[in-house]
Amino acid sequence: MQTIHPVILCGGSGTRLWPRSRKHRPKPFLPLLGERTLFQQSLDRAADPRRFAPPVIVAGSAHCELIESQAESRPGARLIVEPQAKNTAPAIALAAHALPADAIMLVCPSDHHIADETAFLSGVEQAASLASGDYMVAFGITPTGPETGYGYIRMGAPLATGHAVAQFVEKPDLATAEAFLADGGYVWNGGIFAFRAGAFLSELATHRPAMADAVAQSFARAEDRGWELHPDAEAFAAIAGESVDYAVMENTDRAAVVAADMGWSDIGNWDALMAARDRDDAGNHTRGSVELAQCRNVMVESDGPRVSVIGLENVIVVIDGGEVLVTARNAAQHVGKLTGAAQQ
Amino acid sequence: MQTIHPVILCGGSGTRLWPRSRKHRPKPFLPLLGERTLFQQSLDRAADPRRFAPPVIVAGSAHCELIESQAESRPGARLIVEPQAKNTAPAIALAAHALPADAIMLVCPSDHHIADETAFLSGVEQAASLASGDYMVAFGITPTGPETGYGYIRMGAPLATGHAVAQFVEKPDLATAEAFLADGGYVWNGGIFAFRAGAFLSELATHRPAMADAVAQSFARAEDRGWELHPDAEAFAAIAGESVDYAVMENTDRAAVVAADMGWSDIGNWDALMAARDRDDAGNHTRGSVELAQCRNVMVESDGPRVSVIGLENVIVVIDGGEVLVTARNAAQHVGKLTGAAQQ
Numbered sequence: 001m002q003t004i005h006p007v008i009l010c011g012g013s014g015t016r017l018w019p020r021s022r023k024h025r026p027k028p029f030l031p032l033l034g035e036r037t038l039f040q041q042s043l044d045r046a047a048d049p050r051r052f053a054p055p056v057i058v059a060g061s062a063h064c065e066l067i068e069s070q071a072e073s074r075p076g077a078r079l080i081v082e083p084q085a086k087n088t089a090p091a092i093a094l095a096a097h098a099l100p101a102d103a104i105m106l107v108c109p110s111d112h113h114i115a116d117e118t119a120f121l122s123g124v125e126q127a128a129s130l131a132s133g134d135y136m137v138a139f140g141i142t143p144t145g146p147e148t149g150y151g152y153i154r155m156g157a158p159l160a161t162g163h164a165v166a167q168f169v170e171k172p173d174l175a176t177a178e179a180f181l182a183d184g185g186y187v188w189n190g191g192i193f194a195f196r197a198g199a200f201l202s203e204l205a206t207h208r209p210a211m212a213d214a215v216a217q218s219f220a221r222a223e224d225r226g227w228e229l230h231p232d233a234e235a236f237a238a239i240a241g242e243s244v245d246y247a248v249m250e251n252t253d254r255a256a257v258v259a260a261d262m263g264w265s266d267i268g269n270w271d272a273l274m275a276a277r278d279r280d281d282a283g284n285h286t287r288g289s290v291e292l293a294q295c296r297n298v299m300v301e302s303d304g305p306r307v308s309v310i311g312l313e314n315v316i317v318v319i320d321g322g323e324v325l326v327t328a329r330n331a332a333q334h335v336g337k338l339t340g341a342a343q344q
Numbered sequence: 345m346q347t348i349h350p351v352i353l354c355g356g357s358g359t360r361l362w363p364r365s366r367k368h369r370p371k372p373f374l375p376l377l378g379e380r381t382l383f384q385q386s387l388d389r390a391a392d393p394r395r396f397a398p399p400v401i402v403a404g405s406a407h408c409e410l411i412e413s414q415a416e417s418r419p420g421a422r423l424i425v426e427p428q429a430k431n432t433a434p435a436i437a438l439a440a441h442a443l444p445a446d447a448i449m450l451v452c453p454s455d456h457h458i459a460d461e462t463a464f465l466s467g468v469e470q471a472a473s474l475a476s477g478d479y480m481v482a483f484g485i486t487p488t489g490p491e492t493g494y495g496y497i498r499m500g501a502p503l504a505t506g507h508a509v510a511q512f513v514e515k516p517d518l519a520t521a522e523a524f525l526a527d528g529g530y531v532w533n534g535g536i537f538a539f540r541a542g543a544f545l546s547e548l549a550t551h552r553p554a555m556a557d558a559v560a561q562s563f564a565r566a567e568d569r570g571w572e573l574h575p576d577a578e579a580f581a582a583i584a585g586e587s588v589d590y591a592v593m594e595n596t597d598r599a600a601v602v603a604a605d606m607g608w609s610d611i612g613n614w615d616a617l618m619a620a621r622d623r624d625d626a627g628n629h630t631r632g633s634v635e636l637a638q639c640r641n642v643m644v645e646s647d648g649p650r651v652s653v654i655g656l657e658n659v660i661v662v663i664d665g666g667e668v669l670v671t672a673r674n675a676a677q678h679v680g681k682l683t684g685a686a687q688q
Contacts, residue, residue: 291682291683291684293675293678293681293682294675294678302668305666305667305668306666306667306668306684307668307669307670308667308668308669308670308671308679308682308683308684309669309670309671310669310670310671310672310675310676310678310679310682311671311672311674311675311678312659312670312671312672312675315656315659315670317668317670319668322649322650323649323650323652324646324649324650324651324652324661324663324668325651325652325653325654326651326652326653326654326656326659326661326670327652327653327654327655327656328638328654328655328656330655331637331638331654331655331656332654334637334638334654334655335652335654337637338635338637338652338654339635339652340635340650340652
């Protein structure tokens with residue numbers, strides 16, 4: 001078995017988790033589920049030295065301090081500091097340059113939750129096996145409902161492990177999502193990928209030659225500060241930002257998918273976080289000084305002030321850093337558009 | 345026309361308006377509607393010197409400072425400091441002792457709202473006229489809906505002005521309240537009364553001789569401190585507290601009622617306060633730093649922190665003094681039972 005190199009992407013801002021998530025302490029660096037932050041849990045999941053090499057972390061300069069304090073002592077770990085946010089394709093390409101061409105990269109967002117680590121690790125084995133055959137491998141999440149907030153992957157012909165990708169599908173409407181769920185041949189695109197580093201760079205050069213060149217130049221002129229690697233800002237600035245889905249996955253003829261049923265959540269908003277939490281018999285969850293009366297399916301989290309809630313159903317209340325958010329569960333996706341979330 | 349003596353009762357604690365209403369600044373002393381407090385508005389309504397004598401205010405010692413600061417300069421006004429809260433009958437009896445036997449008393453709670461002062465003053469004239477004929481006169485509020493939170497008065501035979509009282513009815517259930525509304529012969533008991541002072545004391549002596557004696561003794565031994573009058577605590581302590589409705593109105597054979605349609609509200613809870621407020625086209629009302637998105641019939645009041653509310657209907661949010669209250673409008677009557685409201 002070949003060692004797997006975790007590549008942890010720390011790009012997500014998480015404005016839909018405002019006021020908990022803020023510019024200076026965004027979503028990956030919050031302990032949203034459990035005692036450790038999502039970023040720490042991402043590291044922990046791929047930390048077994050019998051299976052994983054030290055991680056390569058890719059993040060913006062604003063979060064270097066958070067990362068250094070939360071990554072703790074990890075000999076051999078590296079932090080690649082993106083000069084600018086350019087979406088996932090350039091970030092992954094930087095990491096690919098920092099690894100040997102034959103390294104198997106496991107690209108993981110730092111702001112997702114995975115409840116079932118055994119299922120995750122089993123998926124990793126399957127993905128790594130496909131990646132070592134130069135497949136561009138996406139993790140497909142077994143759908144648990146007709147979600148309209150995720151991209152879908154239609155699974156095609158079976159491969160040695162997993163399947164070929166028949167099609168990437170944009171976020172569907174509800175009727176389409178329900179049809180996908182009934183069909184059974186569709187999985188969510190979870191943003192987790194496995195590549196052989198050299199194969200990834202070669203596919204990028206084929207489908208996005210300008211981006212591939214710019215990343216290569218930026219990396220070649222990088223300033224090495226030991227734990228931190230600073231790619232050249234000027235070369236990087238010329239890149240047109242693009243996701244790995246658009247730049248590579250939808251263009252390659254070697255896209256594969258490994259379906260995993262691993263209790264995954266992108267914790268994309270307060271409602272998703274509520275769904276991942278333990279709740280009492282009335283479906284309520286509280287944290288901090290909270291009194292509920294006649295409530296069902298209510299979540300209240302307060303970092304200080306007492307919150308008293310009466311007679312509500314399917315409502316989320318969050319008090320954090322002097323801000324008060326009260327939202328219907330089914331309107332939680334709107335949080336990122338609030339003045340407060342935009343101003344922070 | 346005989347001068348009318350306003351008697352302002354400051355007994356209400358208003359726990360159902362927590363966290364705005366607190367022990368140290370209860371409901372009467374808050375500017376809930378407009379710039380002046382409910383207590384000040386009660387004084388203002390009966391302040392025209394062509395019609396009204398200076399007020400007699402009855403309150404507990406805890407609120408003397410609030411009353412002195414809010415009553416402003418009113419020559420001739422007096423404050424009777426109740427040694428203990430004993431409900432309305434003893435409070436009114438103390439005021440009656442402080443007035444000449446022929447004085448017409450207009451007894452007003454200090455925590456109600458009256459939108460139409462012209463209608464109020466017209467009702468006062470009718471009530472005063474009946475009171476000068478030794479009727480015990482209750483103000484009846486023309487019902488605006490099938491309220492189950494108020495006592496009702498069934499109007500009987502017409503008098504010179506107003507009607508005799510046919511019956512006092514306890515808080516009804518919804519079906520009964522709807523029947524009362526359809527009948528048209530029922531009004532709410534608004535807690536506003538008019539009496540000739542001597543006639544009131546005489547009725548009290550008939551129906552509650554022990555209470556009448558105890559009040560008379562307490563008043564006779566009162567300590568006069570100028571603006572403040574302190575009735576004797578020991579005599580007062582022996583009184584069994586009782587409302588004027590039970591002690592006098594339901595027993596006298598001279599009960600009369602004057603119906604008034606004057607935009608009255610007892611502002612009994614946050615929902616009633618919301619109903620009395622101006623609202624925008626979506627039925628929303630906000631005070632303080634508030635952002636609403638996709639909300640209908642929502643009221644949010646904050647004394648500081650920004651509040652962001654999304655996707656809710658018929659919900660009230662109040663931030664006051666570090667406490668956060670979120671309640672369904674139709675559960676607002678439960679507020680007084682919250683731990684926070686009880687602890688304060």
